[in-house]
Amino acid sequence: MKIGLIGLQNSGKTTIFNALTGLDAEVTSYSSQKLEPNIGVVEVPDERIDWLSEHYQPKKTIYTHIEFTDFAGLSSGSKEGETFSAESLGLIKTSEALALVIRNFNDEIISQSQGEPEPISDIEQIMEDMIISDLILVEKRLERIEKDKKRGMNLAELQIEEHTLARINEQLNNSVPVRDLEFSPEEEKAIRGFRLLTEKPIMILLNSDENNFGKNGDLISKIEEDYRVIELAGNFEMELSKLDSEEAEMFMEDMNISESAVNRLIRFSYDMLGLISFFTVGKDEVRAWTITTGDNAVVAAGKIHSDLARGFIRAECFHYDKLKELGSEKALREKGLFRLEGKTYKVQDGDIVNIRFSV
Ligand SMILES: Nc1nc2c(ncn2[C@@H]2O[C@H](COP(=O)(O)OP(=O)(O)O)[C@@H](O)[C@H]2O)c(=O)[nH]1
Numbered sequence: 001m002k003i004g005l006i007g008l009q010n011s012g013k014t015t016i017f018n019a020l021t022g023l024d025a026e027v028t029s030y031s032s033q034k035l036e037p038n039i040g041v042v043e044v045p046d047e048r049i050d051w052l053s054e055h056y057q058p059k060k061t062i063y064t065h066i067e068f069t070d071f072a073g074l075s076s077g078s079k080e081g082e083t084f085s086a087e088s089l090g091l092i093k094t095s096e097a098l099a100l101v102i103r104n105f106n107d108e109i110i111s112q113s114q115g116e117p118e119p120i121s122d123i124e125q126i127m128e129d130m131i132i133s134d135l136i137l138v139e140k141r142l143e144r145i146e147k148d149k150k151r152g153m154n155l156a157e158l159q160i161e162e163h164t165l166a167r168i169n170e171q172l173n174n175s176v177p178v179r180d181l182e183f184s185p186e187e188e189k190a191i192r193g194f195r196l197l198t199e200k201p202i203m204i205l206l207n208s209d210e211n212n213f214g215k216n217g218d219l220i221s222k223i224e225e226d227y228r229v230i231e232l233a234g235n236f237e238m239e240l241s242k243l244d245s246e247e248a249e250m251f252m253e254d255m256n257i258s259e260s261a262v263n264r265l266i267r268f269s270y271d272m273l274g275l276i277s278f279f280t281v282g283k284d285e286v287r288a289w290t291i292t293t294g295d296n297a298v299v300a301a302g303k304i305h306s307d308l309a310r311g312f313i314r315a316e317c318f319h320y321d322k323l324k325e326l327g328s329e330k331a332l333r334e335k336g337l338f339r340l341e342g343k344t345y346k347v348q349d350g351d352i353v354n355i356r357f358s359v
């Protein structure tokens, strides 16, 4: 999974990126011209994998990963619609979800150029910028379709595309993001290629001061009326990520933080995107895989290898909780908890799966 960190300049994107990844990208309160994004990969902690690895003693233990991208090059967005330059847009589009960092800390230098923190108006501005960016794209495409039609092109596909884009256009003009609209499968297919910004799931990362962290209930409630939000103390979390876990825990207790930013963000993202994990186990490898809630056994098999999806016969399945409870695969078999599932079986979070296939 790829999560893109976006936000105004000096909102603390790079600070939070460092906190999440444990990396050490340059943090500065001066505007930077750097355009290449910082990219960091983080292992998704999962105590079920820890347990399975202990149980099977495999040669390799593999967790799933999340990739975070810090888009260093976003401009300060002083003019409407200008937050997203063509270049940064191209980069942002590859993210599967967006985390919008919002400044909620005081800093003398930043305040001189950008004023005091104004979380709500920053959110509104950026959401508006995203809508404008999508509108520009949609309108251009609609004009193009109009021309094609005048030249006699009128395929069914073009009609679906036009009809879908016209609806999106109207909604965007009413400030409704694409993610709030429902599409039929063929409409969805017609617009997939555009990778519109407001179609991506988005969460707000409220980057608060160490001093006011945990005291922003009213602000958070207000944001929660429209968005999912997590509060972080970016600077503090960045320092934490440099400590060993014992020291970090001590400081976290002081700040009343029960879980590190990265763990909270990962859990939040899984929840927001409806992601779940299934596992494969054996003497060679214990491994976690990420799928979407509702994915069937063939889709899950395809995550492991396309051959497994193509030649799928059956999925041998049992649940992690049952294995942990009964202690061995043998005990599971005796209780009849070893299942054989077919193509349409919806894989559950925590399923341990072995795909039977033939190609
Ligand atoms: N007090 C405080 N300062 C922060 C926090 N996060 C970032 N900063 C400061 O804000 C400035 C910009 O941070 P940076 O991460 O580079 O922002 P970016 O432009 O969004 O990548 C730096 O001087 C940081 O030290 C925070 O949580 N608290």
Ligand SMILES: [Mg+2]
Residues within 6 Å of the ligand: 013, 014, 015, 026, 027, 028, 071, 072
């Ligand atoms: Mg930065």
